[in-house]
Amino acid sequence: MIMHLHKYEKIWLIFGIGSLIVFLVVLGYGAFWQGTHPQSHGVTIDPNNIESNEAFKPENLGLTKVSDDKYIVNIAASAFFYDFGKDEEGKTVNHIRIPKGSTVLFQVATKDVVHGFHVAGTNVNMMVEPGYVSSLETVMDKPGTYTVVCNEYCGLGHHLMYATVEVYE
């Protein structure tokens, strides 16, 4: 460096840049070695026919128990509605219950425009874009009722797009 830096400025920049490097190392370790990348699977789907994907056939929507403490939740998003499938009585589901400590895989695809999918209060926070499957696996270990909100603008009824996830003991 041809430029002159004050001694204190050098210390400051070393401290500041050092902190940024530490942040990056911590994040990189989590992301690359522990697999906590933000969701990014690049799995594509036909945006005009999401049912062409097994997971988004009407009968496969909603909560499915895979094994004792493993669940899959498939959701079809459209303006302005999350489709969690239908219950035994044929009623639309917008509330699901999961036992505490379960590992849950959320898979979401959109039939129309861009949506968001946030299980508020958890790290399940994904963009849902036409042509892609958004998915994230998480362990739900805190009991309570979580609001699922569409947190990406999708049109005039955007704020009416929601559901709830209950984690019970």
Added chain:
Amino acid sequence: MQNLQKNNASEKEKPDLKGTFVSVMILGILIVVSWIGAFALFLSR
């Protein structure tokens, strides 16, 4: 402009920047503490 009567004798020397140093280090600690706080919240969720 304000009047600057004081003519520091040590003009040619390096300026005294202790206050600056303490200020930026407080800022640095704020950055680190806030980031760790957010990261802890992220991990707890």
Added chain:
Amino acid sequence: MALAKKLDPTKVTQSLPISKPESRLYMSFISVAFISLLIGGLMGLLQTLVRSGKFTLPFGIDYYQVLTVHGVILGLVLTTFFIVGFHLAAMGKTVGISEQQLRVAWIGFWMMFFGTAMAATTILLGEASVLYTFYAPLRAHPVFYIGLALVIVGSWIVGFVNWHQLAVWKKAHPGKKSPLLAFMVTINTLMWFIASLGVAVAVLVQFIPWSLGYAETINVLLSRTLFWYFGHPLVYFWLLPAYMAWYVMIPKIIGGKIFSDSLARMSFVLFLFFSIPVGFHHQLTEPGIDPTWKFIQVTLTMMVVIPSLMTAFSLFATFEITGRRKGAKGLFGWFKKLPWKDVRFLAPFIGMLAFIPGGIGGIINASHQMNSLIHNTIWVTGHFHLTVATTVMLTFFGISYWLIPHLRGRKLTPQINRLGIIQAIIWTVGMTIMSGAMHIAGLLGAPRRSSYSEYAGGDQVTEWIGYQMAQAIGGTILFIGIILMVYIFIKLTFFAPKGEEEFPIAEEEEDAEPTPAWFENWKMWIGITIVLILAAYTIPVIDIIQHSPLGSKPFDFPIGR
């Protein structure tokens, strides 16, 4: 000043008179900015009131229409008009402008003006409730996209004028370093041009043909990627004029000197390098982008923090050196020597303070997987109301207190100064409440860009609504601040007493080290910038295109068209 006057002639700060026709052009830009402030601010107030749950919009006006106006008019119109006007004034002051350059700049003004009018019309007719981030495959009226393209192209034209102004000056002053302010303006316009190429391509190649029906489908992820290639440097385009005021004007206002000309230039060069190849940090939770490339851009994002760390040091150092020269003792005695009763200092200073939590929030937002903590929650809204709506806006207000009277041949009176101080305090109180509530609610999961909703009810939602109430209170206080600011603007423009107000440009220390000549090597700066952009974007963009799903047809019904 009692210091020995041994000025090197190359360090004499240029300060040229500003002619009447010039002043008319600069004031036209600034006037549009203040009109936008009033309209956009009113929209912001309405939003916070709606979200409190105690108010519904009259005349069938939709929340998202109001939100679109707020975003477009404040994020794009106010900022761009003020900045372009400020750039022109700074160049006119330091390197001069010719009559022909002035004429071309007017073309830029009118393009921007008509572009704004076109976009505004479509929004008001409810044909473009797509917010200012476009949101394909929601389709707005083609005129909306064309209008926005005109705003950008108009700003380019003025940017080209700025480059030409510097080129003419350099020809007349061979071997001299360019004035610091002119150097900074050139960096900012360069960054703006390179960045807005992305959104221009998206608008011209993707959105306009698709909205007119010539193209059947649109590649949504590509359009978003092109938008955010522009969207992040956009925020630095807002910030850098504030940094110009901090580096060049504030030292003069507090009676000091520039701490280091070279470091100031260096931080601007770093902003040019690292503002652009970082757009993925706005797309961290999107499904179609390779996570490794997201992480690479996160790393580059952390690099853009460095010039701000440098700036923090420079500013404190300027304050301390100036204070000690005025006789300050002890570790923090210099703090008391700052001109707290001068609004030209106070407003930007509060802006600097706001950048501490603003910047920290930015680092948290860009932290890769940690982004899912706050992505699309109202925390983000709280974040940029600190950065752009406090740091940048209060600095722009601080500039206005001397720039407007300077251009209009008037004086900043003690009375207006006092009103300005009250304005800055109102802003601080309102923003602390509003932005603070947004940050907390965001951590609790409350979404941004959403009208009032009770969702399925429950504790979580009740908590959010409580904070939305606080946002409405903060928003109301802020709107009072806006009305006061518009009053001050009118007063300074038309009614302040005739006189002369200084255009403050600080000088370097007499014994400052000379600025290295390589700072004038524009080809090198542009070359490195392009290399960084290509390195950060080429592979992931090819990947996005090669692995893209079928394109999306336009959707009109969700936005009520």
